[in-house]
Amino acid sequence: MAQVFLEQESINANRKKQKLFLSLFLFFSCISIFLYFATRNLLDWNNPSDRKLVGLFFALAGIMLFCVLFGLLVTMRPAKNGNNLILPFAENSKEAIAEVINREVAEGKTQFESFINYNTVKKYGDRVLLLPSYLLLIGEMGQITAIPRGKIYWICAQVGYKGGPFYVRLLIFTEQKIFDFDGNDIEHTKEIANGLYQYIPNAFREYDPQELSYLLEKLYQENRAGFLAFYEEEKRKKNTETNIS
Numbered sequence: 001m002a003q004v005f006l007e008q009e010s011i012n013a014n015r016k017k018q019k020l021f022l023s024l025f026l027f028f029s030c031i032s033i034f035l036y037f038a039t040r041n042l043l044d045w046n047n048p049s050d051r052k053l054v055g056l057f058f059a060l061a062g063i064m065l066f067c068v069l070f071g072l073l074v075t076m077r078p079a080k081n082g083n084n085l086i087l088p089f090a091e092n093s094k095e096a097i098a099e100v101i102n103r104e105v106a107e108g109k110t111q112f113e114s115f116i117n118y119n120t121v122k123k124y125g126d127r128v129l130l131l132p133s134y135l136l137l138i139g140e141m142g143q144i145t146a147i148p149r150g151k152i153y154w155i156c157a158q159v160g161y162k163g164g165p166f167y168v169r170l171l172i173f174t175e176q177k178i179f180d181f182d183g184n185d186i187e188h189t190k191e192i193a194n195g196l197y198q199y200i201p202n203a204f205r206e207y208d209p210q211e212l213s214y215l216l217e218k219l220y221q222e223n224r225a226g227f228l229a230f231y232e233e234e235k236r237k238k239n240t241e242t243n244i245s
Helices: 005-039 048-074 094-106 186-196 209-222 224-244
Strands: 112-115 127-130 134-138 144-148 152-159 168-174 178-183
Touching: 005 048, 005 094, 094 134, 112 186, 127 186, 152 186, 152 209, 168 186, 168 209, 178 186, 178 209, 209 224
Parallel strands: none
Antiparallel strands: 112 127, 127 134, 134 144, 152 168, 168 178
16 A cells, blocks of 8 residues: 655655665774774773773764664654644644645645756755645655645745855745745746745736745834734735736
């Protein structure tokens, strides 16, 4: 029997975590071997300081081994009943929301899906998936933020200024907060925003999204009522234009 969507996502993420744990352990092992051959003739076992140094190294190695084994053990079982979900609005239990998400995916109701960094190699796992009920921000390591469709005001691709802390972010303005999904594929992130506009209307389509994103981000953080008033006015104008046409 095929795995349900969220459980399969957890299995895929666990495989990546297992590779990461094993890679870290292999790296530590290589460093340890190098240090052994580099220092074996330099250590004086009669010197208390040298013995203490060796003892600290073995303690570190023991901790490292324990963490790797514990991590591998934890990742052997996939998350079930929506335990890999992050629910910022907590509108229902994880089990109930997981049931909705799994059902909509199984019924083929996925409206939009895309990787954030589609054209890059180094970070390929983060992606966006839109369902009738939720927008899912799926992290490479398995955490899935589920944002109810009805809570979303606006989505845009915000390109970072030169020398800034990010290349591009997908910003999701909601009732509660602004969610951001960092990327390094600018053009494709813009395409994601444009693709989502087919299903989540762009109330600010008459404005330059790059310039507006910074202004609205500041307004949202400093004057939420002002942001909502501007949003409702633009939404009203957009609906009026639609009705006239």
